[in-house]
Amino acid sequence: MENNPGSFLSWSSMRSSCLWMPLALGVWLMAFSMAQAKFTFNTNCQQAYQDIMSLRLNAAKERLEQEKRTLPENDFIPLLENYYDYIYLLCTDDKPLFERAKKSKGERLNRLAAGDKDSPYYLWAQAEVNLQWALLRGRYGEYLNSALEIKRTNALLKESIDQYPDFLPSQKAYGMVQAVLGALPSGAQKALGTLGVRGNATKGKEMLENAVKGLSGSVFYDETVFYLAQVYMNITNEQHGYERIESLCKQIDSQSLLKTYILAQYATKSGHGARAISILQSKPSGRAYIAYPYLTYLFAIAKMNRLDSEAKKIFLQFINENKQRSFTKDAYLRLAWISVIEGDKAAYEKYTQLVKTKGYSFEERDKQALNEIADAAPNADLLKARLLYDGGDLQGAKNCLLRLDPNKMPLQRDKIEFCYRYGRIFQDAGSMANALKFYKSAIDLGSDSPYYYAANAALLSGNIYEQQKNYEQAILFYQKAIDMKNHPYESSIEHKAKEGISRLKGIK
Structure with a gap:
């Protein structure tokens, strides 16, 4: 499942290095x-x-x-x-x-x-x-x-x-x-x-x-x-x-x-x-x-990924406990998302402003929160699909997408994400042919976009082809992921794609 494709284990985010004698x-x-x-x-x-x-x-x-x-x-x-x-x-x-x-x-x-x-x-x-x-x-x-x-x-x-x-x-x-x-x-x-x-x-x-x-x-x-x-x-x-x-x-x-x-x-x-x-x-x-406020933050995310209304209260509790430090920006972003789901435009504007002014920006999630509020507000059904997918409810996520017609979406960003989300759902459900089909659409629509959807779709396509032992196609899609630049998580996706190519060099 996906919260984001970036690596937790960067210099900025590794949580422990403990020591004692066995x-x-x-x-x-x-x-x-x-x-x-x-x-x-x-x-x-x-x-x-x-x-x-x-x-x-x-x-x-x-x-x-x-x-x-x-x-x-x-x-x-x-x-x-x-x-x-x-x-x-x-x-x-x-x-x-x-x-x-x-x-x-x-x-x-x-x-x-x-x-x-x-x-x-x-x-x-x-x-x-x-x-x-x-x-x-x-x-x-x-x-x-x-x-x-x-x-x-x-x-x-x-x-x-x-x-x-x-x-x-x-x-x-x-x-x-x-x-x-x-x-x-x-x-x-x-x-x-x-x-x-x-x-x-x-x-x-x-x-x-x-x-x-x-x-x-x-x-x-x-x-x-x-x-x-x-x-x-x-x-x-x-x-x-x-x-x-x-x-x-x-x-x-x-x-x-x-x-x-x-x-x-x-x-x-x-x-x-x-x-x-x-x-x-x-x-x-x-x-x-x-x-340890971070555990409150995790609790709020787990609740939100089930579209539980209690998540809002828990995010506010985390912000109070956390004293405006790391993950505060992301918490305010998620409160803004809740406002989108609730249809409260005024609350959305309030929370996006707080993303700009509150908290640190050392963590990748906080940096990404700043990127997300610089763009248009998310589509409510796409957002629900994203959250339900992250919570493990594949059918619930799919039901949200079924309510949408990508041809009627005014934003290219949402069309790319629609295809990407469907690809993730089909991949996790074991329907690889459908996953590859939707990933290809995401790549075709978004290879030049400033979003990570197309690059990660290429990476995941490479993973599928590698599992199917179609190594030529795997390398082709790993290289596509590497070639896409200037998007969030670029370093992480590129690294994983290069590792994939390295694994396959001796097999192909």
Whole structure:
């Protein structure tokens, strides 16, 4: 199912990079850890890690303070403090706090660099700190520093794996770095390539799949499942990926708010709308957890994708909780859409103005919200079809399209989208011949348009032909997707099309 074809796993939007030692590595590793003077991953530190991973950040803070009182020389303290700041900033999107917190990075790395060089934690810990700040800097547009930190991360992890090939925390982190680097737009990949940093999404996915198996039952397991879910959902678009991740999540504690996030996010994006609502309604709560408005946002989207009137109230609740930060613009756009469905032109104008003036514009969805309000208001039935499709109601979406006659649509944009939406519905229903027919119409009508419909229709046509082993046609349509320029999600669509051509080069 589709919310948008862009990748969640860009520098601006990856949600976590969690760290802790797998108990599955065995008693020898714990004994080794305890014998070292500075890297002591004791029970308190492990629980602090688990609290951070579960988004029980208030509880984690208390454990960190306890560790500083009882074992101040423990070099897991600066690592855990950095991790705490990283997750807190991702959950709160507090840019002023980001400006203050980044001053601690150098001091923490200096302490880690002075630690026990013979410990398997030594290189890995420094890599994790660099990776976290690379992702945070990229989120706020500090791309040069972000690239340099990614270069350091990559080098540290490669060295760590060379020295300790069976140390799974480094395998987990390196797998995620490989996947993310491999999914970057070609321009960013070339720029990082000049720094000696290259990625491979397939290799990263395989490393993470192996790490999930090796870390089963360990404190690192939750993080690795999270990473794999992001890769399946946003990079490789795994068939039946949601079902696979749902099965893996059974091992995760039901009181983990990260588990709620993993399942709700994937369910919302993959058309399991009813499941997403159920997950979010039963999410854990209490004083131990940090406020996480993004889950309210997901709940509102899941409700909206069922055309539930309660969505409006939940979006307004999110805006109030979120304090005008990321996804606020998108929330106002969706309130404007609700106004279109309700036929309230005055409310539509009010909310589109708020898209312009409220919230950040770091996230792809917020940028796209600004693009959408610059165009004419959407067609109400097309909009309903889009939302119902995203919620997994294919028949409901089709019924909306049946009420429309594309020949009577005044806007070329709507004619292109009509064909594109029908193509998506037929593809998901397994009617590939009809899907290809409507995708071709979308391409013919929209190849020179500023909308993503035609380019994504070409990409999806390539996917269908590839599945049918018609590799010549697959390559032809992948190239069509690449050739279409100046539309939203251009980098993401182009990357996926190039990966498709690369896969087929050795087969054709």
